[in-house]
Amino acid sequence: MSSELLILSIVLVVQTLVLVVMAVALVKASRKVSETTAQVQKSTNELNQTIQALRPRLVDIVTGVNDFVKACQPVGEQLVDISMNIKDIVESAKETSADVSDLIKETSYSAKQQITRIDNAMTTTVKRMELITNTVTESLLNPLAEISAFLVGVRTALRYLRGERPSKYARHDQGRDDMYI
16 A cells, blocks of 8 residues: 555656746746847837937938939939939838837737746646645545455454454544444
8 A cells, every 4th residue: 555655656646746847947938039039129219219319310411412412403303313212212211120029029929928828738738747646535535445444444353253352552442433344
């Protein structure tokens, strides 16, 4: 009977260790995702600030170039096109920065969803482990207790048949008659 309890104890210890390892992995993954998200968000904010800081200067430069082009009429038409292209590039860079920011937000959202899925999987695993533990307890421990009680009854009967007196340490537990056959 003690070997069954030892095996049950080992199974429970292994299950506990697996749960602890899974929990540590989940915490590490969550921290890494949070750190990466924060770093990417910081970089995006810095990029946005740089673009915003340079935008007025670029607009001033484009305006100055436009003025210069107007003063140089023979070459002016080509320079106006170039100036307009530069202005379009600056606006495109601003839109690209907004797209990158949106991509980061979507990625963060997806990462949070994955963490939620992992958490749900962990919860399901823990519930299944509890179900297994309860099943093992009900399937093994109760029959083992009945077998043990039966063997104690047989031993007591054999002692009685041999004419041995009960020892002074024998159990006289009247409240546990349901365990003896």
